[in-house]
Amino acid sequence: MTTDMINGAIGADPLAGKSLRHFFERDAIEVARDLLGCHLMVNGAGGRISETEAYYPDDEASHSFRGPTKRNGAMYGRPGNVYIYRIYGMYWCLNFVCTPGSAVLIRALEPETGLPVMMERRGTDVLTQLCSGPGKLCQALGIDIAINDRTLDQPPYAISPSAPVPVVSGKRIGITKNAEAPWRFGIQGSRYVSKPFR
DNA sequence: CTGCAGATAGTCT
């Protein structure tokens, strides 16, 4: 929706447990912005994160709004934990935990590594359609509930830093409660997003 | 580009 500034870097050694925690134990909006440009790998496939959304415990759109349940347990794990859930009966969504009950939904990335396997899983060779949405991204990376509630600095996951990128923001997608909050973030000008920012 | 219908099943009320 708006202009915005430049995000920060993840740090020199994001894979060390201490700095991973440092990076994620912050406000979900800050983390959502700073994740843009970072490289995510899952079992040898991945790329550059291009779109994220922030969710909070007191946010009606968040799975944590009514407190811990069987499904959302991973949202209360350590900062840097992974929370995966099924949506609409057929897709998976990937989140990174920040402070307890708050998380960042990983909505899109620019494919870089493991293109053949991602194309195979997605049934297309169009790069901009491989990971341009939370469900597509999980399908391309082979993500399902079997790798829920894990830390990002251990296999099958790996995350690495980026140089700062220009950030745009807008309203979150697909929600009805608290829908006006501008907590969706993307790399300005990226073609690898689920919907244009405007 | 935008909008809509339908698929599909786990979670929560």
Add this chain to the structure above:
DNA sequence: GACTATCTGCAGG
């Protein structure tokens, strides 16, 4: 029993 942090295919501009 209702709802859902989605995707695809198709219609129309």
